[in-house]
Amino acid sequence: MRVTIDQAGMAAFLGPGGPIWQEVEQRTERVYDAAQTLTPRGETGRTRGSLYQHVSERGRYRIVGTVGSPSEIMVYLERGTGLYGPNPGWITSRTPGKMMGPIRGPYPPFLRRHRGMRPRRPLSRALRVQDWAVTELGW
CATH class of the missing domain: 3.30.300 (GMP Synthetase; Chain A, domain 3)
Structure with a gap:
Protein backbone atom coordinates (compact mmCIF):
# COMPACT_ATOMS: atom_id res chain seq x y z
CA MET A 1 0.00 0.00 0.00
CA SER A 71 8.05 42.60 31.72
CA GLU A 72 9.80 41.13 34.75
CA ILE A 73 6.92 42.39 36.87
CA MET A 74 4.74 39.76 35.19
CA VAL A 75 6.96 37.06 36.72
CA TYR A 76 6.28 38.52 40.17
CA LEU A 77 2.54 38.67 39.44
CA GLU A 78 2.56 35.01 38.33
CA ARG A 79 4.81 33.54 41.01
CA GLY A 80 4.48 35.95 43.95
CA THR A 81 7.25 37.45 46.09
CA GLY A 82 8.53 37.10 49.63
CA LEU A 83 6.75 34.50 51.76
CA TYR A 84 4.41 33.67 48.87
CA GLY A 85 7.06 33.32 46.17
CA PRO A 86 9.06 30.37 44.86
CA ASN A 87 11.78 30.90 47.53
CA PRO A 88 9.70 31.71 50.63
CA GLY A 89 11.25 34.26 52.96
CA TRP A 90 10.73 37.73 54.35
CA ILE A 91 11.70 40.67 52.17
CA THR A 92 14.26 42.66 54.14
CA SER A 93 16.64 45.53 53.61
CA ARG A 94 19.90 44.75 51.81
CA THR A 95 21.76 46.46 54.63
CA PRO A 96 21.24 44.64 57.96
CA GLY A 97 19.52 46.80 60.59
CA LYS A 98 18.37 49.42 58.08
CA MET A 99 14.75 50.10 57.30
CA MET A 100 13.15 49.74 53.88
CA GLY A 101 10.97 52.44 52.56
CA PRO A 102 9.09 54.40 51.89
CA ILE A 103 6.56 51.79 50.73
CA ARG A 104 3.23 52.85 49.29
CA GLY A 105 0.02 51.18 50.29
CA PRO A 106 -1.63 50.23 53.55
CA TYR A 107 1.72 49.66 55.25
CA PRO A 108 3.59 51.75 57.80
CA PRO A 109 5.80 54.30 56.02
CA PHE A 110 8.98 52.36 56.83
CA LEU A 111 9.38 48.63 57.45
CA ARG A 112 12.18 46.33 58.60
CA ARG A 113 10.65 43.42 56.73
CA HIS A 114 7.71 42.74 54.43
CA ARG A 115 5.67 39.58 53.71
CA GLY A 116 5.64 40.06 49.95
CA MET A 117 2.88 39.76 47.40
CA ARG A 118 0.61 36.78 46.83
CA PRO A 119 0.66 35.45 43.27
CA ARG A 120 -2.19 36.79 41.15
Whole structure:
Protein backbone atom coordinates (compact mmCIF):
# COMPACT_ATOMS: atom_id res chain seq x y z
CA MET A 1 0.00 0.00 0.00
CA ARG A 2 1.27 3.43 -0.91
CA VAL A 3 0.04 6.72 0.58
CA THR A 4 0.64 10.01 -1.16
CA ILE A 5 0.12 13.25 0.78
CA ASP A 6 -0.83 16.38 -1.08
CA GLN A 7 1.75 18.79 0.35
CA ALA A 8 0.12 21.84 -1.23
CA GLY A 9 -3.24 20.84 0.28
CA MET A 10 -1.66 20.32 3.70
CA ALA A 11 0.06 23.70 3.50
CA ALA A 12 -3.23 25.39 2.55
CA PHE A 13 -5.04 23.61 5.39
CA LEU A 14 -2.44 24.21 8.12
CA GLY A 15 -0.56 27.28 6.88
CA PRO A 16 -1.27 30.97 7.47
CA GLY A 17 -4.81 31.74 6.39
CA GLY A 18 -5.88 28.10 6.66
CA PRO A 19 -8.72 26.97 8.95
CA ILE A 20 -6.45 25.47 11.62
CA TRP A 21 -4.27 28.59 11.72
CA GLN A 22 -7.36 30.79 12.06
CA GLU A 23 -8.67 28.62 14.92
CA VAL A 24 -5.36 28.96 16.79
CA GLU A 25 -5.42 32.73 16.17
CA GLN A 26 -8.95 33.00 17.61
CA ARG A 27 -8.07 30.99 20.70
CA THR A 28 -4.87 32.96 21.22
CA GLU A 29 -6.90 36.18 20.95
CA ARG A 30 -9.32 34.93 23.64
CA VAL A 31 -6.46 34.11 26.02
CA TYR A 32 -4.85 37.50 25.28
CA ASP A 33 -8.12 39.35 26.01
CA ALA A 34 -8.54 37.44 29.29
CA ALA A 35 -4.92 38.22 30.26
CA GLN A 36 -5.53 41.93 29.54
CA THR A 37 -8.55 41.85 31.85
CA LEU A 38 -6.85 39.89 34.65
CA THR A 39 -3.56 41.83 34.69
CA PRO A 40 -3.71 44.70 37.19
CA ARG A 41 -3.37 48.11 35.56
CA GLY A 42 -1.06 49.50 38.22
CA GLU A 43 -0.11 53.16 38.25
CA THR A 44 1.21 53.43 34.72
CA GLY A 45 -0.38 50.48 32.91
CA ARG A 46 2.99 49.35 31.53
CA THR A 47 2.61 45.71 32.63
CA ARG A 48 -0.79 45.34 31.00
CA GLY A 49 0.49 47.20 27.96
CA SER A 50 3.47 44.86 27.63
CA LEU A 51 1.31 41.81 26.90
CA TYR A 52 1.66 40.41 23.40
CA GLN A 53 0.21 37.61 21.29
CA HIS A 54 1.78 35.75 18.41
CA VAL A 55 0.93 32.74 16.25
CA SER A 56 3.78 30.89 14.57
CA GLU A 57 4.69 27.60 12.97
CA ARG A 58 7.34 25.56 14.78
CA GLY A 59 8.67 22.76 12.71
CA ARG A 60 6.44 21.11 10.17
CA TYR A 61 2.70 21.37 10.80
CA ARG A 62 2.99 22.52 14.42
CA ILE A 63 1.09 25.76 14.96
CA VAL A 64 1.73 27.54 18.26
CA GLY A 65 -0.16 30.47 19.79
CA THR A 66 1.84 32.46 22.35
CA VAL A 67 0.62 35.03 24.88
CA GLY A 68 3.21 36.61 27.15
CA SER A 69 4.97 39.66 28.47
CA PRO A 70 8.64 40.67 28.49
CA SER A 71 8.05 42.60 31.72
CA GLU A 72 9.80 41.13 34.75
CA ILE A 73 6.92 42.39 36.87
CA MET A 74 4.74 39.76 35.19
CA VAL A 75 6.96 37.06 36.72
CA TYR A 76 6.28 38.52 40.17
CA LEU A 77 2.54 38.67 39.44
CA GLU A 78 2.56 35.01 38.33
CA ARG A 79 4.81 33.54 41.01
CA GLY A 80 4.48 35.95 43.95
CA THR A 81 7.25 37.45 46.09
CA GLY A 82 8.53 37.10 49.63
CA LEU A 83 6.75 34.50 51.76
CA TYR A 84 4.41 33.67 48.87
CA GLY A 85 7.06 33.32 46.17
CA PRO A 86 9.06 30.37 44.86
CA ASN A 87 11.78 30.90 47.53
CA PRO A 88 9.70 31.71 50.63
CA GLY A 89 11.25 34.26 52.96
CA TRP A 90 10.73 37.73 54.35
CA ILE A 91 11.70 40.67 52.17
CA THR A 92 14.26 42.66 54.14
CA SER A 93 16.64 45.53 53.61
CA ARG A 94 19.90 44.75 51.81
CA THR A 95 21.76 46.46 54.63
CA PRO A 96 21.24 44.64 57.96
CA GLY A 97 19.52 46.80 60.59
CA LYS A 98 18.37 49.42 58.08
CA MET A 99 14.75 50.10 57.30
CA MET A 100 13.15 49.74 53.88
CA GLY A 101 10.97 52.44 52.56
CA PRO A 102 9.09 54.40 51.89
CA ILE A 103 6.56 51.79 50.73
CA ARG A 104 3.23 52.85 49.29
CA GLY A 105 0.02 51.18 50.29
CA PRO A 106 -1.63 50.23 53.55
CA TYR A 107 1.72 49.66 55.25
CA PRO A 108 3.59 51.75 57.80
CA PRO A 109 5.80 54.30 56.02
CA PHE A 110 8.98 52.36 56.83
CA LEU A 111 9.38 48.63 57.45
CA ARG A 112 12.18 46.33 58.60
CA ARG A 113 10.65 43.42 56.73
CA HIS A 114 7.71 42.74 54.43
CA ARG A 115 5.67 39.58 53.71
CA GLY A 116 5.64 40.06 49.95
CA MET A 117 2.88 39.76 47.40
CA ARG A 118 0.61 36.78 46.83
CA PRO A 119 0.66 35.45 43.27
CA ARG A 120 -2.19 36.79 41.15
CA ARG A 121 -1.45 34.50 38.18
CA PRO A 122 -3.05 36.58 35.40
CA LEU A 123 -1.56 34.51 32.56
CA SER A 124 -2.24 31.14 34.17
CA ARG A 125 -5.83 32.13 34.89
CA ALA A 126 -6.25 33.48 31.35
CA LEU A 127 -5.40 30.04 29.96
CA ARG A 128 -8.58 28.66 31.51
CA VAL A 129 -10.71 30.45 28.89
CA GLN A 130 -9.62 28.00 26.20
CA ASP A 131 -10.21 24.29 26.18
CA TRP A 132 -7.17 23.05 24.29
CA ALA A 133 -4.32 21.34 26.06
CA VAL A 134 -1.57 23.67 27.23
CA THR A 135 1.70 21.92 26.56
CA GLU A 136 4.13 24.63 27.64
CA LEU A 137 4.08 27.31 30.33
CA GLY A 138 7.50 28.95 30.57
CA TRP A 139 9.22 31.89 32.17
